Amino acid sequence: MTSTYADAAPTRSPLRRYLRQLGIDTQFVLLGFPLGLVTLVLAITGFAVGVGTVVIWVGLPILVGTLMLSRGFAMAERARIGPVLGFRSPHPIYKKSHGQGFLRRTFGPLADAQSWLDLVHAILRFIPSTIGFCFVVTWWAVALAGLSYPLWDWSLPHPPDNFELHELLGFQDTAGTRILLNFAIGVFFAGTLSWVVRAAALAEAWFARGLLVSVFELRRQVVEAEEARDVAQQQKAAAVSAEAVALRKLERDIHDGPQQRLVRLAMDLGRAEQQFADDPERARAIVAEALTQTRETLDELRALSRGIAPPILVDRGLSAALTALAGRCTVPVDLDAPPMERLDPGVESTAYFVVAEALTNVAKHSHASEVQVSVQRIATGLIVTVSDDGVGGASLAKGHGLAGLDDRVRAAGGVLAVDSPEDGGTRLTAALPL
Template structure:
């Protein structure tokens, strides 16, 4: 298998290298005449506009020159993309407010910084364009001329007064020496052609990129940083909210359940203590009832602990924990749990919590006869899906049983969606990073 794949990969890489060489060459060769055109047109328009500012005519000339600079800048951004192998963002150009008058709309480009950057690029771009053009033309002619010297050497007239370069260097004056010398030069230029052409193209392209898209790229990076900051802030707030909600719920459940049972247990044991001397049989009945209360309290505490971090989830993983969770459900659950290996602890805990809360909601409110739980790994992450055939009408809005899931999933860096039409059926999907 290796012997059949490697040549294909090598061929593809060589093809990309030569394709890039062609892209870089045409970029530089076309950039030189474009640089001459833009410097003549823009300098002329700028000089005329500034010179005639004392009259009304100067302003329209400057505006027209700036619009021409925008057009050439748009063309240049399109040309830069293949060279830099990236898409350059289109910059923001200032626009007149709706309802602005003719002169205000006309003069808006004069106050636009990017338009002046486009004009500056058009005026001074001939400097890097000329440097790049000289290197590219020299290396291409050196490589082609040296490697094809045997095809054209005979056409050069020679006489007693003509001295070849090999003879001046003391290498000899024979035809073989001359051909070998020029061929060696051609090989040198051919071997260094790709890096030299690539460097010349990058010199010209990076110069244009800095002036034509530098501000736009900076704005994009700032916007991405702000978006990332906002996302991190929202995730932190969701984590705090989810933690607060979970603690309040745990506190309420403990207060309404085990705490009340323990208070009753203490009262029963106190009554039994008083009954041991006067009515032993009643005391034994009270102790038996207290033992029953103790068992129920322990079971309720175990149930509450499962909502935090069940031991089976920590010890055996998500598949085993969900299987145990489905076994305790009062609604039949169909599981589709492929072998996915261990996941980060936060992801497993969140997935378990989503399924546990969803199954609780199904048992309490959906009147479903069947439920399905699915785990699936994809390019987006881990997909956790809980579906039922109940009455529908579930909601993630505040005040509903599933509201806390949104903050829990967001805190883990995921997204939660709910489809629950009133005519029946609910589908809850959580996408978690994995």
């Protein structure tokens, strides 16, 4: 989060804020002028001497010293421009050469682009600081002199009145007109003082930021964009992997369950058809058994459909779906899932499958006597926790049962963590962004 200097005093009156900003801008410009002179002399001298003597190798350490000196002035300038711009500027990360030999560490700044930008700023900052200094000093001097002119006009020597000139210009009262004119000039300069001072300070501050911060921020944005691209590619790969795992599991479940029952059902009905003429009682028994298998097949299909898209989750939300899921688990479940507003369907579906898969693993492998399920809504996402007191040993590594669940969570932009020491129970935590 970007911190601003304006947040430090939100209760200041408009007049106090105006005077405070005027003071900040004025001291920034007035101090920038002597700093610009100092950095100009030091930077140009060091650069010229370093380049002139580089052929005899003496210039290299001089150039390094000049770059380090410019870096120090640059760090001070980044701190100075914060109150003017209203936000803190980040400090660039300079190239380091640790563990690469004494010479590389010593002359490392020569290969750092930001160090050279600091030197360019040290040399060129004199231009905007001088222009701004001239405007600010002029505006302050004329504004103060004009507003106070009525107080010290009497102390100035004035030439004798030129009555012919006064008649030509239409002036009747020379002293009063002179005072009024100078006071009006002072009012004009005082009225435009804040704009001129603010413009001069911003010009100098943005010039400094352009050389001292902008390149680093551009690089950081490129890095963040590349990281976001990598995350998106990982999420896409995880989604494809999770989809493939889900399809294979569904295919296996259909093959091992409903498909086998339907094959047997077809065979039983064929036998019943052949025995209706010779042994009706036996045929009726076969048909009755076929009806039982039909009901069992429908129950299995309903269970599979709940695994694909549970209707209660779509109709009544995550809390109700988890309550129904906990009720079907063969291990006692302590559920903490308070009712909450409807979330994104993808988030609800992922949270449901995290709990469903975790409870399935608990029932099959953990030998646990109890399992706790907790769902908490926080400011940035949803935290789903499933913990048991079983044998432990669960893992997210490929080849384990939780690998597909990890892919599903990562596809949703979340993170899945498992803490499962041997004989210490298992704690599975999924953080899903909203």
